Amino acid sequence: MTDSGQLALINAEIDGELDAVKRAELARALLSDPQARALRDDLRRLCQTLDALEPVEPPAGLRQSILAALPQQTRKFRGFVFGSGAATAAWRQAAMLAGVLISGALLFELVRSPAPEPTEVVGTIALAPAATLIDTVQLNGPVSGRLSLYRDRAMLALQFEVSASTPVEVQVASEGHVLQIGGLGLGGPGGDNAAGSRPAVPLPGVPMHGQSVDVTFLSGGHPIGGASLRAPRGP
Amino acid sequence: MKEDDDRVLVRQCRQGDRAACEQLVVRYQKPVFNAALRMLRNVEDARDVAQTTFLKAFEHLADYDATRKFYSWLYRIAVNESLNALGSRKPFEAISGDEPDETPGPERLVESEQLRGAIEEALMQIKPELRTVIVLRHVLHLSYQDMGDILTLPEKTVKSRLYEARQLLRDSLLQCGAT
Numbered sequence A: 001m002t003d004s005g006q007l008a009l010i011n012a013e014i015d016g017e018l019d020a021v022k023r024a025e026l027a028r029a030l031l032s033d034p035q036a037r038a039l040r041d042d043l044r045r046l047c048q049t050l051d052a053l054e055p056v057e058p059p060a061g062l063r064q065s066i067l068a069a070l071p072q073q074t075r076k077f078r079g080f081v082f083g084s085g086a087a088t089a090a091w092r093q094a095a096m097l098a099g100v101l102i103s104g105a106l107l108f109e110l111v112r113s114p115a116p117e118p119t120e121v122v123g124t125i126a127l128a129p130a131a132t133l134i135d136t137v138q139l140n141g142p143v144s145g146r147l148s149l150y151r152d153r154a155m156l157a158l159q160f161e162v163s164a165s166t167p168v169e170v171q172v173a174s175e176g177h178v179l180q181i182g183g184l185g186l187g188g189p190g191g192d193n194a195a196g197s198r199p200a201v202p203l204p205g206v207p208m209h210g211q212s213v214d215v216t217f218l219s220g221g222h223p224i225g226g227a228s229l230r231a232p233r234g235p
Numbered sequence B: 001m002k003e004d005d006d007r008v009l010v011r012q013c014r015q016g017d018r019a020a021c022e023q024l025v026v027r028y029q030k031p032v033f034n035a036a037l038r039m040l041r042n043v044e045d046a047r048d049v050a051q052t053t054f055l056k057a058f059e060h061l062a063d064y065d066a067t068r069k070f071y072s073w074l075y076r077i078a079v080n081e082s083l084n085a086l087g088s089r090k091p092f093e094a095i096s097g098d099e100p101d102e103t104p105g106p107e108r109l110v111e112s113e114q115l116r117g118a119i120e121e122a123l124m125q126i127k128p129e130l131r132t133v134i135v136l137r138h139v140l141h142l143s144y145q146d147m148g149d150i151l152t153l154p155e156k157t158v159k160s161r162l163y164e165a166r167q168l169l170r171d172s173l174l175q176c177g178a179t
Helices: A004-014 A020-032 A034-051 A062-069 A071-076 A089-112 B002-014 B018-040 B043-059 B070-087 B112-123 B128-139 B144-151 B155-175
Strands: A119-122 A132-139 A143-152 A155-164 A169-174 A177-182 A200-203 A212-219 A222-230
Touching (some): A004 A020, A004 B155, A020 A034, A034 B112, A034 B128, A034 B155, A062 B043, A143 A222, A155 A212, B018 B070, B043 B070, B070 B128, B112 B155, B128 B144, B144 B155
Parallel strands (some): A119 A177
Antiparallel strands (some): A155 A200, A169 A177
């Protein structure tokens, strides 16, 4: 039976961390112990194979999807606001000066109004066939119908199958992200989405941590209905 | 030096230089994706973890301590995200010494491709914290010091975990006749 001391020596040898004295000690142990020799050979082969595992190329769209998701999160990046990335030196100098002023103004605004401003989201998508239903809720009241949360590729999306007696706006809040959804045409004449195209709205930047996704329907700026759905935890 | 380059890119990124952020993504998307892939053995899940890792990193860039290595910080996020993703899967079934012997007779799996497949399979059977040290050492090729940094563990503990993980992998491969 190989003891823990021998195991440590064998592993240290594989990692190239043995000095001459320890190397000699291991050599003696290996000479007298066939089990230790077999273990050393197996572990060495294992480590060689592990080290030789070919790295896999990331999916082609990974970089783009990361970069595409960044601007929508700008408000959450403390001290991190995107610029053009190709500024000239003169522009940079001016930007530094402006940055100080803007930072002061932003700081003032943050202190004055800590609540995040909503990000405007306009436009609907057709859900991919492989989109997964995560959560759904039935609504009753001034806004009625069904509201469903889908995972579509690497993003969450809300599907509205609702009708409303008056024109409504939709606000989605989740973990500090506030999205103002426009262009749905919910409520009012011809604003019934209970049937037909069933629009789904992507929720860029909203994470998947098992957190709640709170949807509020507003009419004239006042909430007239809402629902809370649960985002998936991880994939 | 790569670490100095990283610091420059991080500083530019903090200042809002989108091109610098893109450089960091280009530089690290492959190791982050591969680490997640070895942890999860699922391309789609690994893609999601990689994306979340970068978005969290950029989101919390103000918290990054520039005196430390950027990649250690980034890989720590990747490891945690991978473990979170694993946590949402079905309960882990550990390898135990009481497993039935399923050695396939005298014929042994000697093809390197089969060995790789067997290793990947065996990796998924060991505890996630042991798999993590294998991934950090053999996929990301990190030093014990970096591994300790990422896992917030003393080097001695990192080594003992790694030795245990290797031994379990070896035992698992012996059981399926793959060594």
